[in-house]
Amino acid sequence: MKTTPDNSGDVRLSGISKTYDNGFTAVQPLDLTVPEGSFFALLGASGCGKTTTLRMIAGLEDPSSGTVCLGDQDVTHLPPYKRPVNTVFQSYALFPHLDIFENVAFGLRRRGLKSVKKQVEEMLDLVQLGEQARKKPHQLSGGQQQRVAVARALINHPRVLLLDEPLGALDLKLRRQMQLELKRIQTEVGITFVHVTHDQEEAMTMADTVAVMNAGRVEQLGSPSALYENPNTTFVANFLGTSNLIEAEVDTKNGDDLVLRAGGGKLVLPQARCSGPTTAGAKVLVGVRPEKIALTHADDAGTVPEGRNRVTGKIADASFIGVSTQYVIDTPVCDEFEVYVQNVERDGRLVPGADVVLHWSPAHTFGLDAAQDIGAGTEEEAAA
Amino acid sequence: MSTLTEAPPPLAPAEPEGKPPRKRGRFTPYWLLLPGMLWLVVFFALPMIYQASTSVQTGSLEDGYNVTWHFATYWDALAEYWPQFLRSVFYAAAATVLCLLLGYPLAYLIAFRAGRWRNLIMILVIAPFFTSFLIRTLAWKTILADNGPVVHALNSLHILDLTDFLGWTAGDRVLATPLAVVCGLTYNFLPFMILPLYTSLERIDGRLHEAAGDLYAKPWTTFRKVTFPLSMPGVVSGTLLTFIPAAGDYVNSELLGSTDTRMIGNVIQTQFLRILDYPTAAALSFILMAAILAMVTIYIRRSGTEDLV
Amino acid sequence: MPFLTWLKRRLVVIAGLITLAYLLLPNVIVTVFSFNKPKGRFNYEWQQFSTDAWQDPCGVADMCGSLSLSLQIAVWATLGATLLGTMIAFALVRYRFRARGAVNSLIFLPMAMPEVVMAASLLTLFLNMGAPLGFWTILIAHIMFCLSFVVTAVKARVMSMDPRLEEAARDLYAGPVQTFLRVTLPIAAPGIAAGALLSFALSFDDFIITNFNAGSTVTFPMFVWGSAQRGTPVQINVIGTAMFLLAVLFVLASMLITNRRNRQKA
Numbered sequence: 002m003k004t005t006p007d008n009s010g011d012v013r014l015s016g017i018s019k020t021y022d023n024g025f026t027a028v029q030p031l032d033l034t035v036p037e038g039s040f041f042a043l044l045g046a047s048g049c050g051k052t053t054t055l056r057m058i059a060g061l062e063d064p065s066s067g068t069v070c071l072g073d074q075d076v077t078h079l080p081p082y083k084r085p086v087n088t089v090f091q092s093y094a095l096f097p098h099l100d101i102f103e104n105v106a107f108g109l110r111r112r113g114l115k116s117v118k119k120q121v122e123e124m125l126d127l128v129q130l131g132e133q134a135r136k137k138p139h140q141l142s143g144g145q146q147q148r149v150a151v152a153r154a155l156i157n158h159p160r161v162l163l164l165d166e167p168l169g170a171l172d173l174k175l176r177r178q179m180q181l182e183l184k185r186i187q188t189e190v191g192i193t194f195v196h197v198t199h200d201q202e203e204a205m206t207m208a209d210t211v212a213v214m215n216a217g218r219v220e221q222l223g224s225p226s227a228l229y230e231n232p233n234t235t236f237v238a239n240f241l242g243t244s245n246l247i248e249a250e251v252d253t254k255n256g257d258d259l260v261l262r263a264g265g266g267k268l269v270l271p272q273a274r275c276s277g278p279t280t281a282g283a284k285v286l287v288g289v290r291p292e293k294i295a296l297t298h299a300d301d302a303g304t305v306p307e308g309r310n311r312v313t314g315k316i317a318d319a320s321f322i323g324v325s326t327q328y329v330i331d332t333p334v335c336d337e338f339e340v341y342v343q344n345v346e347r348d349g350r351l352v353p354g355a356d357v358v359l360h361w362s363p364a365h366t367f368g369l370d371a372a373q374d375i376g377a378g379t380e381e382e383a384a385a
Numbered sequence: 386m387s388t389l390t391e392a393p394p395p396l397a398p399a400e401p402e403g404k405p406p407r408k409r410g411r412f413t414p415y416w417l418l419l420p421g422m423l424w425l426v427v428f429f430a431l432p433m434i435y436q437a438s439t440s441v442q443t444g445s446l447e448d449g450y451n452v453t454w455h456f457a458t459y460w461d462a463l464a465e466y467w468p469q470f471l472r473s474v475f476y477a478a479a480a481t482v483l484c485l486l487l488g489y490p491l492a493y494l495i496a497f498r499a500g501r502w503r504n505l506i507m508i509l510v511i512a513p514f515f516t517s518f519l520i521r522t523l524a525w526k527t528i529l530a531d532n533g534p535v536v537h538a539l540n541s542l543h544i545l546d547l548t549d550f551l552g553w554t555a556g557d558r559v560l561a562t563p564l565a566v567v568c569g570l571t572y573n574f575l576p577f578m579i580l581p582l583y584t585s586l587e588r589i590d591g592r593l594h595e596a597a598g599d600l601y602a603k604p605w606t607t608f609r610k611v612t613f614p615l616s617m618p619g620v621v622s623g624t625l626l627t628f629i630p631a632a633g634d635y636v637n638s639e640l641l642g643s644t645d646t647r648m649i650g651n652v653i654q655t656q657f658l659r660i661l662d663y664p665t666a667a668a669l670s671f672i673l674m675a676a677i678l679a680m681v682t683i684y685i686r687r688s689g690t691e692d693l694v
Numbered sequence: 695m696p697f698l699t700w701l702k703r704r705l706v707v708i709a710g711l712i713t714l715a716y717l718l719l720p721n722v723i724v725t726v727f728s729f730n731k732p733k734g735r736f737n738y739e740w741q742q743f744s745t746d747a748w749q750d751p752c753g754v755a756d757m758c759g760s761l762s763l764s765l766q767i768a769v770w771a772t773l774g775a776t777l778l779g780t781m782i783a784f785a786l787v788r789y790r791f792r793a794r795g796a797v798n799s800l801i802f803l804p805m806a807m808p809e810v811v812m813a814a815s816l817l818t819l820f821l822n823m824g825a826p827l828g829f830w831t832i833l834i835a836h837i838m839f840c841l842s843f844v845v846t847a848v849k850a851r852v853m854s855m856d857p858r859l860e861e862a863a864r865d866l867y868a869g870p871v872q873t874f875l876r877v878t879l880p881i882a883a884p885g886i887a888a889g890a891l892l893s894f895a896l897s898f899d900d901f902i903i904t905n906f907n908a909g910s911t912v913t914f915p916m917f918v919w920g921s922a923q924r925g926t927p928v929q930i931n932v933i934g935t936a937m938f939l940l941a942v943l944f945v946l947a948s949m950l951i952t953n954r955r956n957r958q959k960a
Contacts, residue, residue, distance in 0.1 A: 494710030633808020
């Protein structure tokens, strides 16, 4: 067991995997460290292994291999009721036969505490449910039940709080509100939160660190902005937001930049932002986010500054959605190029059928290995 | 910050390293099942085997019985008692149909139309259970008494003439006729029809009725095309719960019928408890069991509802 | 024809109420005739109003003895069948094991078997073993046929129970025993109670199987059966009416209590 004294509160998974009796491997062997006090999100589509990973940390699932450590303590073979870890379950799993007070007091009572009244009341006040203490769970709204579930877990001061799609059952508005609420509570109590979700927006707003999982593996791990701005795989590029991916070939190196051939034109990509091969002749996928692109009518092509990546095309579709207008553009390098333009100064000529020039800064370009499925992650996002 | 390395795929299936993973409760289900299953094996399955063996024994009460594989007992029993067999099936079928016709409206009423009266009606359906069914069956003797209001009414409406003609009643009386027995059977097993019907009707989303109405279905069409098919599980288990006990019943025939309405249950009871001809009784009981199981199996297969339990 | 339309709309309600009347009519007769003063040995014809039977419910030889025997058997049969049946139901819902199909069939068959067949075959067994017929053989038989009904009732409840509730309990520091006592059992309780209630009713009211396996012991249904041949005392109507009223009152009271409790909390 490798331990270092300065990270005594970290959750460390080493080589952990889960294969069920029926032969299905939910989690491929993975190593993961969740730093103490962080808000960590496991993001992925349903069936990607994120919930299984969480359940192995909680002790509700026995790993097929590997170890789970909380700081220095190996808890792999401890039953859930002996782990200093608590879970907020999907759809809450509040005990229907107990009132709110007893639900929250459950963990304290099981650990043999006699006077729980003060603690429970404080906790109920923290989640603003002091008035509802004597109601049964089914008498509360979804949002209130969710807060009870959080209170029931937090009152035990766990080393780690595990949240399994805790907001999945709430409507959009309430979900936004609860996201901020959870973030506030986490900052207040300073406990490590491990949050499982399929909602990329939720993961990005709440977490310090996001691990994107796909098919039982962690695809990429990093801060939300790092993942979004510089995805390393097509899955991450497509699952987190939308990406335009262009098939290209490395032509030459120019200092720190790669010059690529795509369609008939050239594109520039900083070598540091390319996770694929960089040797001349190698195939890569060039990516750019829709909101990084500027649109200029073909008549004004001369006004596009030098040094920007440019692609010409024809507007196929435009939809006005308030803060921005979303264009779909037919280009020689990619037939459904998506571009989001802020509605600041709208050019009246940008209507379907118009010829346009798309241009963006090389600094917003990223490169991926072309030897992967270009569409990975698109369907999952639609499903989620 | 966080670290991540993709470990290589596992070379071999996970070996128990150090402490083996917890295998809680590998034998727990067997311990849980053991006492109850033992009970059913010893006091349900084993008796069936004993009975099968008794049915092919010969001997007498004084000299004892021996297994002689005397299958002739079966033929003799069938030859002698086929009318009672046939009568049992006929009465039970009639009672089942009547239960369905009477029970469906009440189950429907409780499920969809009773509103705040639902619980009260439910109680009234179940509460009679708490009065011994024998006492309640005896009450039918009063209701159907020869000079009672029911017989008078049926007589003045000339309904008894019709049932006389059909052979259901005899000579201006209802008691001691097939009609009385079927009436008693229907009464006794009606709750067993209503409760499963109610359970499956209650699960039907009321909005389906609105949707059907919205799609131009008249109420009767809605019932035929939507409600009834969806209540099929209830219909199937209700008919089984009515038909099976009715076919083996001898209480109604004994209390409300006559020697002309004897059912197979009466015969088995008499053979077993009065005549003490155990082989014949066992053979009759075995035939009844086989016949019922065969009918039930065919019925369940044909109605396509296999998951009754 | 407004009357016809009115009738058509309420056809289901009217038909349902007719059925309900058919179901309740015998109970009305039983109640009315508990106040009768019959002339002969049989209580089938109305003679005159009297409260004699109500003032002396145990005035018939052996009746109250058989009643108390039936109650005892029903209590023990309920306890036995509920315990064994609940264990089987948990095993069926919560665990994977071999011979599942065989277990399911063995549970289903007693419910799909005419009582007279079970009664006759059980008697064959007891005769072969030379077991003395009486209290114990009745109890054995009652536990046997109540078992399947308990399994069905409890199974339905446990199956609809969210397995996450037990996980949540374990996650909140409840060991296996605590989890079972504090979460599983209370949530499964309505199903267990339903199974127990059904067992009690089935056992208390059973006649056919009891009649075969009782020997010379007389339970209450057997007493009623015998009196149908020898003469029906008014007291059996008193008992029948009292049980009916007790059952209705019991259910109404429990409903009122739950209603009030819910209203207080809301």
